[in-house]
Amino acid sequence: MNIQTSFTINQKLEILSDAAKYDVACTSSGADRRGVKGHLGNSCASGICHSFAADGRCISLLKVLFSNECIYDCKYCLNRRSNDRVRTTFTPEELCSITVEFYKRNYIEGLFLSSGVIKSPDFTMELIYQTLYLLRNKYHFRGYIHAKAVPGAHPDLIQKTGYLADRMSVNIELPTKEGLAALAPGKTHDKILQPMSQIQQNIAASRLALGKSSSFERHHGNRYLPNSIFSNDRQKQLNASASSLAVQTASPLSAYSSSAPSFVPAGQSTQMIIGAASENDYELLKVTQTLYQKFDLKRVFFSAYIPLNEDSLLPSPDTPPPLLREHRLYQADWLLRYYGFHAEELLSPEKPNFNLLLDPKCEWALRHLGQFPIEVTTASYSQLLKVPGIGNKSALRIIQARKNSTLDFSILKRLGLVLKRAQYFITCHGKMLYSMPIEENFITRQLTAEQKETSWKLEHPQTYQQISLFDDHFLDVPPTVEDKCKSILGQF
Amino acid sequence: MIVFTCCDTFDDMMTCIYDAWAARLGHSNIRLQTEPIGNFELFCEYLHIDADKEKVKKVIRSIQNKICPQAFYDVYTASLSYESNKLDIIYRFLIVGFLYQKQVTQMLGNPAVATLFELKRKVTNEAHQFREFVRFSRLNENILLSVIEPKCNVLTLLAPHFENRMPSENWMIIDKNRMIALIHPWDQKSFLCPLTKEELSFLENSRQNTDLYSELWKTFFHSVAIKERKNAKCQRNLMPLWFRKNMTEFQ
Numbered sequence: 001m002n003i004q005t006s007f008t009i010n011q012k013l014e015i016l017s018d019a020a021k022y023d024v025a026c027t028s029s030g031a032d033r034r035g036v037k038g039h040l041g042n043s044c045a046s047g048i049c050h051s052f053a054a055d056g057r058c059i060s061l062l063k064v065l066f067s068n069e070c071i072y073d074c075k076y077c078l079n080r081r082s083n084d085r086v087r088t089t090f091t092p093e094e095l096c097s098i099t100v101e102f103y104k105r106n107y108i109e110g111l112f113l114s115s116g117v118i119k120s121p122d123f124t125m126e127l128i129y130q131t132l133y134l135l136r137n138k139y140h141f142r143g144y145i146h147a148k149a150v151p152g153a154h155p156d157l158i159q160k161t162g163y164l165a166d167r168m169s170v171n172i173e174l175p176t177k178e179g180l181a182a183l184a185p186g187k188t189h190d191k192i193l194q195p196m197s198q199i200q201q202n203i204a205a206s207r208l209a210l211g212k213s214s215s216f217e218r219h220h221g222n223r224y225l226p227n228s229i230f231s232n233d234r235q236k237q238l239n240a241s242a243s244s245l246a247v248q249t250a251s252p253l254s255a256y257s258s259s260a261p262s263f264v265p266a267g268q269s270t271q272m273i274i275g276a277a278s279e280n281d282y283e284l285l286k287v288t289q290t291l292y293q294k295f296d297l298k299r300v301f302f303s304a305y306i307p308l309n310e311d312s313l314l315p316s317p318d319t320p321p322p323l324l325r326e327h328r329l330y331q332a333d334w335l336l337r338y339y340g341f342h343a344e345e346l347l348s349p350e351k352p353n354f355n356l357l358l359d360p361k362c363e364w365a366l367r368h369l370g371q372f373p374i375e376v377t378t379a380s381y382s383q384l385l386k387v388p389g390i391g392n393k394s395a396l397r398i399i400q401a402r403k404n405s406t407l408d409f410s411i412l413k414r415l416g417l418v419l420k421r422a423q424y425f426i427t428c429h430g431k432m433l434y435s436m437p438i439e440e441n442f443i444t445r446q447l448t449a450e451q452k453e454t455s456w457k458l459e460h461p462q463t464y465q466q467i468s469l470f471d472d473h474f475l476d477v478p479p480t481v482e483d484k485c486k487s488i489l490g491q492f
Numbered sequence: 493m494i495v496f497t498c499c500d501t502f503d504d505m506m507t508c509i510y511d512a513w514a515a516r517l518g519h520s521n522i523r524l525q526t527e528p529i530g531n532f533e534l535f536c537e538y539l540h541i542d543a544d545k546e547k548v549k550k551v552i553r554s555i556q557n558k559i560c561p562q563a564f565y566d567v568y569t570a571s572l573s574y575e576s577n578k579l580d581i582i583y584r585f586l587i588v589g590f591l592y593q594k595q596v597t598q599m600l601g602n603p604a605v606a607t608l609f610e611l612k613r614k615v616t617n618e619a620h621q622f623r624e625f626v627r628f629s630r631l632n633e634n635i636l637l638s639v640i641e642p643k644c645n646v647l648t649l650l651a652p653h654f655e656n657r658m659p660s661e662n663w664m665i666i667d668k669n670r671m672i673a674l675i676h677p678w679d680q681k682s683f684l685c686p687l688t689k690e691e692l693s694f695l696e697n698s699r700q701n702t703d704l705y706s707e708l709w710k711t712f713f714h715s716v717a718i719k720e721r722k723n724a725k726c727q728r729n730l731m732p733l734w735f736r737k738n739m740t741e742f743q
Binding site: 009018021037038041052056059062063098323397401 | 592595598599600601602606610623624625626627628629636638655656657658659660661679704705706707708709711712713714715716717718719720721722723724725726727729730731739740741
């Protein structure tokens with residue numbers, strides 16, 4: 001065997017970014033920080049994508065593993081201990097110089113640092129902390145940093161890292177305990193949730209010390225939604241539990257002043273794999289909602305499972321990744337965070353999966369046709385949001401525009417409504433766009449007719465075949481009763 | 493029909509609006525257009541207007557005071573567009589604006605307002621895309637250089653962002669289509685500067701096109717894509733081909 005001990009920096013980057021690519025989170029959003037003279041970088045709350053890879057996913061951070069060595073043996077993971085792979089590790093200095101130079105050339109918004117577990121969780125977390133410390137203090141880097149919290153690492157290490165990072169994340173990977181036990185033998189739910197709740201408490205405490213509310217501000221539209229998953233009663237609970245902590249943790253810092261360092265200002269996120277175990281959409285969405293409510297997560301990401309390893313417990317290696325299912329889950333995730341829906345409204349134990357041909361909001365609307373049509377000239381913001389084809393931007397524009405002028409369908413179109421979908425569910429001054437029955441079967445047919453082709457293409461990439469003159473489809477005429485009689489009687 | 497024409501700079505456009513308004517010919521009898529004019533129409537009289545500092549000030553002041561600062565920002569942004577009928581769109585917007593004053597920015601139902609809003613959105617969207625897709629390369633140890641070919645005149649919209657992002661670096665962004673450079677010396681304010689062809693070709697020749705970090709970036713760009721999820725259409729949607737001319741990862 002040829003053992004190569006030293007790699008060039010280019011080879012290292014290739015190996016370690018290739019190993020990190022299955023992590024979905026590549027957002028640079030959530031934190032606003034102005035640039036300062038003598039330092040490098042700022043951070044934009046909206047996030048900036050700098051490029052788009054061949055798979056259409058945005059590249060906004062330098063997404064790498066610190067090391068692809070790992071002591072765990074998770075079935076779904078490419079870097080599991082039992083896989084025979086080239087292993088390598090960055091040094092903190094190398095990572096810092098790449099990050100800073102990439103940042104200056106406007107290639108990236110910052111660093112996403114994850115790692116396989118080398119030796120022990122503590123050792124790995126310490127290395128991540130050292131890298132961030134160098135980047136922030138030696139290189140004066142003020143850009144975005146997303147760091148992984150390694151489950152099982154000492155709480156002090158996680159806390160120290162949190163003051164340097166903008167976002168931290170712990171991946172749940174599988175929503176059910178059984179799934180996790182089967183596919184990730186080294187991990188347990190409690191071990192994953194422990195750092196998550198620690199980060200949440202530290203965030204709440206640091207926010208209170210800075211004079212903000214303990215839980216994150218959500219999209220401003222949520223204020224006008226009476227019954228969203230972020231409604232008030234939850235925040236009171238959080239405030240109570242965090243305020244006691246705030247007193248403990250904030251006291252060594254300059255208490256209650258805006259100069260106190262903020263802990264993970266862009267919040268934490270997590271990720272779940274879709275399609276590796278047998279969980280359904282209802283379970284996934286319920287877990288997502290619980291994470292938003294209990295742990296105040298900023299984002300939950302979904303990752304369509306791509307078969308990398310062969311194992312009897314995993315789907316076979318030729319299964320295509322469930323991309324459309326992932327897309328539907330993201331749509332539902334948006335409905336939870338921006339549209340005031342609850343997981344229980346969208347799905348139920350009796351109907352646990354989304355329809356792949358219709359988006360979740362259309363599906364919901366078709367099951368609740370009694371609430372439609374909605375009159376756009378008088379409907380409230382929360383009512384407008386329930387209409388398929390109206391998003392929060394167009395809903396706000398409708399409300400703005402109707403103050404000063406009378407609406408009609410041509411104006412609605414100009415405001416950015418997707419009339420293709422919305423036309424079945426709205427009236428304007430008591431009239432629909434065309435006279436149409438508000439009937440479930442009719443609307444379903446209309447909505448799916450256009451989407452069928454695209455969803456088929458997504459689900460079945462390249463299943464076409466060349467038409468030929470000599471195709472024998474439909475030419476095998478089945479034997480008729482007469483033929484059978486003849487064959488029995490031998491009349492050929 | 494009388495057509496007022498002017499050069500494609502903000503001062504010229506504001507003066508043109510002032511003169512067109514002051515001519516008192518009736519709004520429906522005039523049209524405003526930026527030069528160069530491709531096709532001259534029969535039965536049209538063309539009047540060229542030159543910039544006048546006083547008139548520019550007056551127009552800006554009255555938009556800010558009589559309508560609102562937001563409206564002025566919208567007008568300015570729209571004026572950076574590449575479309576030749578932008579000036580007429582701005583003029584029609586101002587007619588409505590001086591009538592309804594502050595609330596005009598909310599009157600999205602009005603066709604004149606909606607057209608300006610759309611134009612402004614196109615410009616800000618392109619500016620945002622360039623915020624993402626500008627690529628710097630090293631001119632030497634201390635200077636970063638980027639060359640872009642934008643459709644709209646986005647340099648002034650990019651300046652605040654990059655000034656904030658890299659306050660202590662020397663960098664410049666060159667708009668190759670308009671031959672303007674945005675120059676930022678470290679720890680100072682950035683400024684615009686016209687460029688000659690010789691200067692541009694000198695700069696382009698002397699920059700380092702391939703070095704360690706641009707190679708690293710190309711490696712990263714290719715290795716971070718998941719080949720099982722390959723989706724060129726989605727990629728083109730988010731990053732249209734015409735941006736890629738000057739991007740390191742596609743060179």
